[in-house]
Amino acid sequence: MIEPTRSTFNPKKILVPMDFSPSSISALTTTIELARLFHAELYLLHVIPMLPIVTGIEFPTSFYPNQEFLADAEKESEKKMAEFVSNLLGQGIKASSKVEIGNDVVGNVLMVIEREHVDMLVISTHGMSGWRPVVFGSIAEKVVKLAECPVLLLRSAKILDKDDPKGAK
Known part of the structure; x- marks a missing residue:
């Protein structure tokens, strides 16, 4: 009989992608409890999605987010993140x-995992139903498939979809 090996899982840095x-x-909130349990550091990440540049297609200039919009979004996001960090430090x-700011939210999350030497990722689903996840895909689903660290996927309550005549169950 093969003896099971004992391994200890003790994450020291936990990444939490935040979209507010x-x-x-x-x-x-759940990750705070994990941080206390493991005496781990929390690293909060917010990615402001930008539309990818598509070659060969002419879009009106107003279609792309302008620098002023991105700067305002970044400033507001940094303010919110600073409040979360201040609360955690307290x-x-x-x-x-x-x-x-990035064209690929999943890519940004994966780069941060590597760059920051993250031991664990905690990410939530949005519980969407209907056509949106089919068309756009799920960031959480992609991250779960591609992350090279342990991932805790927290399922959130389903959001009612006005385009789904049955409603979310």
């Missing part, structure tokens, strides 16, 4: 945050 939705705030939890 109720489900991401709920994920942060609870005795080591925390830091970063706001990034």
Whole structure:
């Protein structure tokens, strides 16, 4: 009989992607308990999505987010993230945050995992139903498939979809 090997899982840095939705705030609340349990540092990430540049297609200039919009979004996001970090530090939890702008939210999350030597990722779903996840895909689903660290996927309550005549169950 093969003896099971004992391994200890003790994350020292936990990444929490934040989009300021109720489900991401709920994920942060859960992660606070994990940080206390493991004496881990929390790293909060907010990615401001930017539309990819498509060659060969002419879009009106107003279609792309302009620099002023991105600068305002970044400033507002940094303010919100600073409030979260301040709250965490006030609870005795080591925390830091970063706001990034990128064409690929999943790619940004994966780069941060590697760059910051993240031991664990905690991410929430949004519980969407209907056509949106089919068309746009799920960031959480992609991250779960591609992340090279342990991932805790927290399912949030389903959001009613006005385009789904049955409603979310």
